[in-house]
Amino acid sequence: MKKATLTRFLIDEQYNHQSVPADLRLLIEVVSRAIKAISINVGKGALAGLLGEHGSAGSGDASINVQGEAQKKLDVIANEILLEANEWGGHLAAMASEEMEGPHAIPHRYPKGEYLLLFDPLDGSSNIDVNVSVGTIFSVLKCPEGVTQPTEKDFLQPGNKQVCAGFAVFGPSTVLVLTLGNGVHAFTLDRELGSFVLTQENIRIPEETKEFAINMSNMRFWEPPMKRYIDELLAGKTGPRGKDFNMRWVASMVADVFRILARGGIFMYPRDTKDPGKAGRLRLMYEANPMAFIVEQAGGAASTGHERILDVQPTGLHQRIAVMLGSKNEVERVALYHQE
Numbered sequence: 001m002k003k004a005t006l007t008r009f010l011i012d013e014q015y016n017h018q019s020v021p022a023d024l025r026l027l028i029e030v031v032s033r034a035i036k037a038i039s040i041n042v043g044k045g046a047l048a049g050l051l052g053e054h055g056s057a058g059s060g061d062a063s064i065n066v067q068g069e070a071q072k073k074l075d076v077i078a079n080e081i082l083l084e085a086n087e088w089g090g091h092l093a094a095m096a097s098e099e100m101e102g103p104h105a106i107p108h109r110y111p112k113g114e115y116l117l118l119f120d121p122l123d124g125s126s127n128i129d130v131n132v133s134v135g136t137i138f139s140v141l142k143c144p145e146g147v148t149q150p151t152e153k154d155f156l157q158p159g160n161k162q163v164c165a166g167f168a169v170f171g172p173s174t175v176l177v178l179t180l181g182n183g184v185h186a187f188t189l190d191r192e193l194g195s196f197v198l199t200q201e202n203i204r205i206p207e208e209t210k211e212f213a214i215n216m217s218n219m220r221f222w223e224p225p226m227k228r229y230i231d232e233l234l235a236g237k238t239g240p241r242g243k244d245f246n247m248r249w250v251a252s253m254v255a256d257v258f259r260i261l262a263r264g265g266i267f268m269y270p271r272d273t274k275d276p277g278k279a280g281r282l283r284l285m286y287e288a289n290p291m292a293f294i295v296e297q298a299g300g301a302a303s304t305g306h307e308r309i310l311d312v313q314p315t316g317l318h319q320r321i322a323v324m325l326g327s328k329n330e331v332e333r334v335a336l337y338h339q340e
Contacts (some may be wrong), residue, residue: 006198024163116143166179204299226272
């Protein structure tokens with residue numbers, strides 16, 4: 001039987017389960033087209049002069065985004081592609097990007113819809129110049145009823161209010177992972193057809209695992225519960241866990257989470273004392289919430305160590321948070337250590 005394209009899948013969901021309103025289907029298709037365009041640009045790399053940092057005209061200095069990070073050329077291009085693709089379709093009330101300080105309003109000349117779109121246009125972009133997998137993450141919320149000019153506070157909804165979340169990985173193949181709150185599905189880009197094709201349905205994360213992903217260079221800054229947990233994993237068969245664990249760390253969240261969806265594991269970016277002013281490294285609205293939604297829908301768990309990520313009430317568009325997600329039993333164990 002011929003595999004369904006993303007469009008066919010969304011139409012089937014719309015008519016068979018009434019889970020995809022027409023405007024949401026349009027939104028997802030527009031985002032998927034933007035992801036195709038980003039994938040093409042990522043694939044060109046040095047051939048199109050797209051590697052390296054995005055500099056101010058004539059200055060040679062890298063431009064800095066709202067996160068205080070040097071922007072790569074592809075950060076800027078990916079952000080512009082997503083903005084331009086989603087401005088005019090009439091399905092959005094506003095957008096927010098990790099690369100921009102505040103919300104992006106839909107121009108008055110275009111119709112507005114009922115959804116809010118948040119995105120990290122190019123996750124893992126520090127890996128671009130060394131040809132390691134990067135990706136795009138997005139999250140969709142409903143705009144509060146009666147709001148016609150959304151402000152930052154209208155975006156500050158807990159992750160359990162998401163109606164859709166997804167991410168793309170630009171690796172040997174381009175894969176789009178999607179949840180609408182009814183399971184997790186993966187679509188692979190057929191470059192000859194130009195279509196995303198359903199290649200994995202109802203992905204499930206094993207509850208048990210022997211793999212973990214964490215940046216070990218930060219070990220000296222970790223809080224005691226995290227040190228305890230990792231020490232136990234490193235002790236292997238002779239330690240309290242009684243089995244050996246392998247560490248995998250791509251330093252690209254999309255790649256690390258996709259691996260967990262494929263074969264299990266736990267991904268951690270905990271709070272540490274390296275920068276006491278930050279509650280974590282990853283952004284709640286652009287990374288933690290959409291990934292937590294996807295992981296939970298695949299049977300995994302996602303925690304800050306002290307509470308379920310999807311229950312966190314956001315306080316700002318660029319709020320940072322501790323993240324532990326993946327195979328359920330391991331996430332629950334490390335969370336228990338934090339609560340003790």
